[in-house]
Amino acid sequence: MRKKIVAGNWKMNNNLEETEALLSELSAKLPNTHADVVVAPTYVNLATAQRNLQSSAIKVAAQNMHYAENGAYTGEISADMLLNIHVDTVILGHSERRSYFGEDDALLAKKVQTALDKNMTIIFCFGEELEERKSDNHFTVVESQLKNALFQLDGTAWENIVLAYEPVWAIGTGETATPEQAQEMHAFIRKTISEAYGDAIAEEVSILYGGSVKPTNAEDIFGKPDVDGGLIGGASLKADDFIAIIKAI
Numbered sequence: 123m124r125k126k127i128v129a130g131n132w133k134m135n136n137n138l139e140e141t142e143a144l145l146s147e148l149s150a151k152l153p154n155t156h157a158d159v160v161v162a163p164t165y166v167n168l169a170t171a172q173r174n175l176q177s178s179a180i181k182v183a184a185q186n187m188h189y190a191e192n193g194a195y196t197g198e199i200s201a202d203m204l205l206n207i208h209v210d211t212v213i214l215g216h217s218e219r220r221s222y223f224g225e226d227d228a229l230l231a232k233k234v235q236t237a238l239d240k241n242m243t244i245i246f247c248f249g250e251e252l253e254e255r256k257s258d259n260h261f262t263v264v265e266s267q268l269k270n271a272l273f274q275l276d277g278t279a280w281e282n283i284v285l286a287y288e289p290v291w292a293i294g295t296g297e298t299a300t301p302e303q304a305q306e307m308h309a310f311i312r313k314t315i316s317e318a319y320g321d322a323i324a325e326e327v328s329i330l331y332g333g334s335v336k337p338t339n340a341e342d343i344f345g346k347p348d349v350d351g352g353l354i355g356g357a358s359l360k361a362d363d364f365i366a367i368i369k370a371i
């Protein structure tokens with residue numbers, strides 16, 4: 123079933139005490155919601171977050187992982203390490219991973235495959251840069267990001283994939299895609315999946331929007347028929363803002 127999801131990507135923010143404080147505030151204020159609520163703290167605080175949220179409806183995700191089983195990959199984290207602390211959801215392909223750490227579609231395809239082999243849920247991020255939108259190439263870019271990293275998969279894999287369309291020009295900039303721009307792209311994404319995998323799979327995939335979602339714009343964006351929720355950066359670091367965004371869905 124296509125799910126509504128609100129996920130918070132905390133990036134490289136919040137030390138241990140700040141993580142615990144934010145989680146307990148979120149747990150205390152969490153409204154009744156039909157949406158899945160997810161937070162992605164930094165690696166070192168994942169185990170604590172998972173423990174602290176044991177009796178909460180909030181799920182914990184990792185912000186990244188390596189594709190290899192284990193071995194000489196200094197500074198990296200494996201799928202098994204995440205599963206060992208009961209974290210079974212991972213964000214892959216975030217634009218900051220792509221631009222600052224050189225992650226390309228081929229690498230992401232490997233990470234996706236490993237996560238699927240381990241039966242993890244993937245929040246797969248993609249989206250065009252400002253120049254690509256200005257030159258009217260945004261549909262082509264998004265289509266190729268999807269095809270290169272995901273379209274080698276068989277249909278059953280899509281049960282474990284959540285898409286997060288994040289136009290790079292809207293991430294952390296305060297500039298948001300309009301609800302109409304988000305809907306237009308989400309409908310295009312669903313059509314692209316439908317052409318490759320059929321309507322049934324395309325209709326079941328949750329497609330989140332990410333890029334400067336705030337309490338003031340969340341309701342309008344989430345109100346669009348092909349927008350199934352959001353991946354939230356900055357606004358997920360403040361409990362009241364994140365709660366307001368959850369309430370908007």
Ligand code: PEP
Nearest residue numbers: 293294332333334355356
């Ligand atoms: C993100 O980094 O995924 C994101 C959407 O950030 P922000 O909400 O701060 O634009």
